[in-house]
Amino acid sequence: MEDITASELAGFGVGTLLVCVTIAAPRIDAFISASQRSSLGMCKRCGNLKMIACTKCKGVGVVRGGPFGFNLDYELYQLLGSGGSKVQSTACTKCQARGHFSCPDCCKI
Numbered sequence: 001m002e003d004i005t006a007s008e009l010a011g012f013g014v015g016t017l018l019v020c021v022t023i024a025a026p027r028i029d030a031f032i033s034a035s036q037r038s039s040l041g042m043c044k045r046c047g048n049l050k051m052i053a054c055t056k057c058k059g060v061g062v063v064r065g066g067p068f069g070f071n072l073d074y075e076l077y078q079l080l081g082s083g084g085s086k087v088q089s090t091a092c093t094k095c096q097a098r099g100h101f102s103c104p105d106c107c108k109i
């Protein structure tokens, strides 16, 4: 340990700190916005929108050419009244083609 000078040690420390800050910054930002929302009396999860966009279909309610369970999805899509369309898009089964979910935090049943 005697080979390492104080300045090298300081440089190492600063470098490590910078890496930590870079990695943690988005999380800190998310944490701050969440705490801001809660301090404003807003829902932490949805910001009082009372809904969360579906991650599978990106809030559209339709998934284009899903690789899994295509036939099942396609049948559901036709059931929903969009039969005959040549577009290979299927109703999102995750959100039942609604594109969003009720927020579980502020829409408790």
Ligand SMILES: [Zn+2]
Residues within 6 Å of the ligand: 054, 055, 056, 057, 058, 059, 060, 061, 062, 092, 093, 094, 095, 096, 097, 098, 099, 100
């Ligand atoms: Zn969806």
Ligand SMILES: [Zn+2]
Residues within 6 Å of the ligand: 043, 044, 045, 046, 047, 048, 049, 050, 051, 103, 104, 105, 106, 107
């Ligand atoms: Zn909510």
